[in-house]
Amino acid sequence: MKELTHFVGGRHVRGASQRFSNVFDPNTGHVQSQVPLASRIEVEAAIANAAKAQPSWAAENPQRRARVFMKFVELVNRDLAALAKLLSMEHGKTLVDAQGDVRRGLEVAEFAIGIPHLLKGEFSTGAGTGIDVYSMRQPLGVVAGITPFNFPAMIPLWKACPAIACGNAFILKPSERDPSVPLHLAGLFLEAGLPPGIFNVVNGDKEAVDAILTDPRIKAVGFVGSTPIASYIYATAAAHGKRAQCFGGAKNHMIVMPDADLDMTADALIGAAFGSAGERCMAISVVVPVGETTADALLNKLVPRVKSLRVGHSTDPKADFGPLVNGESLQRVKSYVELGVREGANLVVDGRNFQLPGYESGFFMGGCLFDRVRPEMRIYKEEIFGPVLSVVRADSIEEALKLPSEHTFGNGVSIFTNDGQVAREFTARVDTGMVGINIPIPVPIAYYTFGGWKQSGFGDLNQHGTDAIRFYTKTKTVTSRWPLGEKEAASFVIPTMS
Numbered sequence: 001m002k003e004l005t006h007f008v009g010g011r012h013v014r015g016a017s018q019r020f021s022n023v024f025d026p027n028t029g030h031v032q033s034q035v036p037l038a039s040r041i042e043v044e045a046a047i048a049n050a051a052k053a054q055p056s057w058a059a060e061n062p063q064r065r066a067r068v069f070m071k072f073v074e075l076v077n078r079d080l081a082a083l084a085k086l087l088s089m090e091h092g093k094t095l096v097d098a099q100g101d102v103r104r105g106l107e108v109a110e111f112a113i114g115i116p117h118l119l120k121g122e123f124s125t126g127a128g129t130g131i132d133v134y135s136m137r138q139p140l141g142v143v144a145g146i147t148p149f150n151f152p153a154m155i156p157l158w159k160a161c162p163a164i165a166c167g168n169a170f171i172l173k174p175s176e177r178d179p180s181v182p183l184h185l186a187g188l189f190l191e192a193g194l195p196p197g198i199f200n201v202v203n204g205d206k207e208a209v210d211a212i213l214t215d216p217r218i219k220a221v222g223f224v225g226s227t228p229i230a231s232y233i234y235a236t237a238a239a240h241g242k243r244a245q246c247f248g249g250a251k252n253h254m255i256v257m258p259d260a261d262l263d264m265t266a267d268a269l270i271g272a273a274f275g276s277a278g279e280r281c282m283a284i285s286v287v288v289p290v291g292e293t294t295a296d297a298l299l300n301k302l303v304p305r306v307k308s309l310r311v312g313h314s315t316d317p318k319a320d321f322g323p324l325v326n327g328e329s330l331q332r333v334k335s336y337v338e339l340g341v342r343e344g345a346n347l348v349v350d351g352r353n354f355q356l357p358g359y360e361s362g363f364f365m366g367g368c369l370f371d372r373v374r375p376e377m378r379i380y381k382e383e384i385f386g387p388v389l390s391v392v393r394a395d396s397i398e399e400a401l402k403l404p405s406e407h408t409f410g411n412g413v414s415i416f417t418n419d420g421q422v423a424r425e426f427t428a429r430v431d432t433g434m435v436g437i438n439i440p441i442p443v444p445i446a447y448y449t450f451g452g453w454k455q456s457g458f459g460d461l462n463q464h465g466t467d468a469i470r471f472y473t474k475t476k477t478v479t480s481r482w483p484l485g486e487k488e489a490a491s492f493v494i495p496t497m498s
Helices: 040-059 062-078 080-091 095-112 154-165 180-191 206-214 227-239 262-278 292-307 327-343 397-406 420-429 465-471
Strands: 006-008 011-013 020-025 030-036 123-128 131-139 142-146 169-173 199-201 218-224 243-247 252-256 284-289 346-349 368-371 388-391 412-416 434-437 473-481
Touching (some): 006 040, 006 180, 020 080, 040 131, 040 169, 040 199, 062 080, 062 095, 062 180, 080 180, 095 154, 154 169, 154 180, 154 218, 206 218, 206 227, 218 227, 227 243, 252 397, 262 292, 262 388, 262 412, 284 292, 284 397, 292 346, 292 388, 327 346, 397 420, 412 420, 420 434
Parallel strands (some): 142 169, 142 218, 169 199, 218 243, 284 388, 368 388, 412 434
Antiparallel strands (some): 006 011, 006 199, 020 030, 123 131, 131 473, 346 368
């Protein structure tokens, strides 16, 4: 059986802990490889290697660092098909969706090419008599990212690219469920000219995570995953004096107004809810039609679309989505569907018994559609993270607005309408971090920032965009005066601008 490695100091390193985790082929349900789970000693060795490499990388001027990213973008595009296949075979995404995963991460690498401009400080000449004041942004040192299984290319690149461009060294602890893409990206960084030790991949579980969180050489930690773990990582990192940006669960709503184009809405909704088997933190899992007439009309369009979804092997070009990532995820999603039935929701489409001929042991499940879900139900309150869509009917826009605003999570929301004033007011009032208007998945482009509110996000700064530059640098402010030769008496008064 294939044994994967860590990537430390510019080379592949075999695991030394003698602990491994199985990596499945979700299409067949069979174990395809084993990934080593690093011990604390192995993590500390990787951090030491990164700390040794970081000062010389930080000393490179930003333009030279930018050139590494120019080459890296070229190499990822060269290997795009291979990366997508690798991702698809470990995660279960369709090939076209896997390519989107890589490309969306690559957009942040492209953003990082602009690092010379993004690192420019401020300068004020003549702030006082003969006094100039200026600021500079400097790297933190060694930083880390702990990333989830559902975007094994995109989120590691979201974390690593701004950090490295700013002059930091980076320790990545990817998901042990699909670690091969991060390892491939590490090789491409090296080929692009990144010095050994600046980008490191250390596979592991809680032992590796706790080593990252408690080691004083790690200055900042980024995380994406479930809310309980996000809360734990944020609190633990803060207790050890680290910066942290931690993103947790989600329950993204789509509000459908009576004037919306329902065919366009249903088509947008079907992809946003069921793409990648619903294993997206920005998946639409709740649709809120306003008014019974709107709800009935939307259901009439949704039901045949959900029933006709094509579930297939992740490499099938005709498949709408593939399997879930592993058997544990499959059983968890099925248990939520069973819970929804017990809670009294109307299961309009039941995809639990789907099996793909020839791949009966794969982690496949068809789309499920619930109607008349109520806010007190657990299937509404909790993140299911699978191909399950819930319809919560609202009598008015005010009732629809309250649902995402009062939900525990505050990641994203969309509204579909032809009324600009309604959309404008909704956008201003809704209590979530990201909003889409006639856009089902409102993920911002790379030069804006991505982040949710409430239990969806912990920390003051978001991912990518200018927030990432702020997160991965510290600001030094210099007040400078060159004496003119006059002798001055000692002053015991605090300086002011008076």
